[in-house]
Amino acid sequence: MQIAAEIAGFSLGQADLLRRAMGKKKAHVMQEQKKAFVEGAAKRGIKREIAEKIFDDISPFARYGFNKSHATGYALLSYRTAYLKAHYPAEFMMANLSAEMNTQNFQDKISALIRECRRLKIKVLPPDINRSYYRFTLQDDSTIVYGLGAIKNVGESAVEEIVSKREEGGPYKSLSDFLSRVDTRRVNKKVVESLVKAGAFDSFEENRAKLLKDVSLYYSGKGLSANQISLFGGETTREEKEEITWNLQTKLSFEKEALGFFLSGHPLDRYKQAVPYLNVTGSTELREMENGESVRLVGTLVKLARKKDRQGKPYAQPVFEDYQGEFQTIIFSSLFQEKASLLVKDGCYLMEGRVSKDDETGEVKVIINSIESLDEYRDLRPQSLVIRVETSFQDTDLADRLWEILKDYRGDIPLYFEIKTDKGTFKMKSRNFAVRPDVRLLEKLKKALGPGSVKLVMSNGKNRAGIAGGSKV
Incomplete structure (x- = not known):
């Protein structure tokens, strides 16, 4: 100035x-x-x-500039926090998780911190009615216990009541025991429902659907379901005795509603055997990519905003989530009209597109060129590995280099070689060696032999698809 x-x-x-x-x-x-x-x-x-x-x-x-005194203060603070993170990582992360509680968009911040905990090999245990306090706590040098105050609708007064009664009478033994001991004016229905959705009662009942129904019955004055202790001694109707369960998708959807993110699992877990072979980019890497660069991603659909372009044609701005967090996308009119019926909340998808960056705001989106359900790849399994070389195996240096890479990946998947010579291309199967086509193996071979040198043939039991270094061809 x-x-x-x-x-x-x-x-x-x-x-x-x-x-x-x-x-x-x-x-x-x-x-x-x-x-x-x-x-x-x-x-x-x-x-x-x-x-x-x-x-x-x-x-x-x-x-982004500071005067010298301001910069010096920040430098000292940075050094001290870096020291704490390096020497006391669990304590440091626990303090950061608790510090973010009740700040704006705190659930997004906590989600990012938990991903960092996983990178640091620090385990974050889910909320537990018999183990958690209001804030995040440390169980041991590598384990953090989730704080109840970081659950939606669960305030400090409710947690004080839960912890006080737990310390007075010992651990809660069941939902009915819990409800009979706490003051339900402080721990109301909305609080208990959020605790159930977050998994806080899983230690004595893993069926969250049943627990949620029991909570509703209790607060409506009907008592609990048949295999819980009735608080009112009344008869349980046939309808109330019927066992209900949630599938994984519903369970995780409610969990995300309560926590703001997936903690006990992720919708993509259903495809964990296939995803490593699809050569996808993690969403956190998008900011480091060039504008217009091609990218392949997987994600579960979080929300879908429908829009109209200048010609009045419909297009979409879906938000997806992978293991690293949420990312924004755009599906223009022609593709959206073709794929609209495919897009459902919590569905999982494989998509290809290009990175789009806004120079002014720094916002990153992906313009989607193609999208398909991951159900097509759910049962995808490696069928064979093909290595392409443009030289004779009399080249002992090449043979030695390949052996050094392959020897650590012995398995049961057939290995083939495509050898390109002056007289044509010949394909032969290895008689004495089969492979375990780990993603790391594909990367090592691609690095040693160059792009297009490795082809992993996949099959879902119906169709076969070629994967070149992990990319569909």
């Missing part, structure tokens, strides 16, 4: 507008400000090229 005032003659108000324009990186506003800056500098006898150079030099600093 001082530079703008002294060089270009800006008032402090004008200089502050310049600072905000630089910070928000609004291109059209920046051009207007640059013109005013250069013109103001010229009136003070400063050459145009020098004024433009000064403006260009201060632009990056204005986006």
Whole structure:
């Protein structure tokens, strides 16, 4: 601001507008400000090229720059937190998880922190009515217990009541025991339903659907279901005796409703045998990719916004989630009209597209070119591995290099070689060696032999699909 005032003659108000324009990186506003800056500098006898150079030099600093005292304080804080994370990782992550509770969008922040815990090999146990407190706690040097206060609709007063009665009378033995001991004015129906959806009662009943029904019966004054202790001694109707269960998809959907993310599992788990062979990119890598770069992703559909383009044709802006978090996409009209019926909430998909970055906001989206249900790949299994070489096996150096890679991946999948010579291409099967086509093996072979040198043939029992280094061909 001082530079703008002294060089270009800006008032402090004008200089502050310049600072905000630089910070928000609004291109059209920046051009207007640059013109005013250069013109103001010229009136003070400063050459145009020098004024433009000064403006260009201060632009990056204005986006993220500190004075020395501020920078020193941040440097010291960064050093101390880095030290704590390196030497006391579980304690550090526990404190960060608790610190984010009740902040804006805290569930997204907690989800990111839990992914970091997994990267650090720190286990985060799910919420437990007999083990959890309001905040996240440490069980041992590598295990954190989820805090009840990080569950939607569960406030500090309710958790104080739950912990107080637990410490007075010992661990809760069942849902009926729990409901008979806590003050249900502080621990109301909405609180208990959220605890059930989050899995906090799983230690004595894993059927969350049944528990949720029992909660509804209790708060409606009908008592609990047949195999729970009735709090009112009343008869249980035939309808109430019927056992209900949720499938994995429903269970995880309710879990995400309560926690803001998937904790005990993920909808993609149903396809965990096939996904490693599909050569997909994790959503956190999108920010590092170039604008327009091709990408392949898998994800479960979180939400679908339907829009209309300028011609009035429908298109969609779906949000998907993979193991690393949510990512935004766009499906334009022609593809959306073709695939609209395929897209259902919590469905899992394989998609290909290109990265689209907004220079001003930094927002990253994926323009989807093709999308299909992962159900097509659910039973995908390796059938054979083909290695393509353009030389004779009399090349002992190549043979030795291949053996060094393959020897650690002995398995039961047939191994073939396609050998390209001056006389044509010959395919032969290895008689003495079969492979275990781990994704790491594919990467090593691709690195040693180059792109297009490895083909993994997959089958779902009905069809066969070629996977080149993990990519469908």
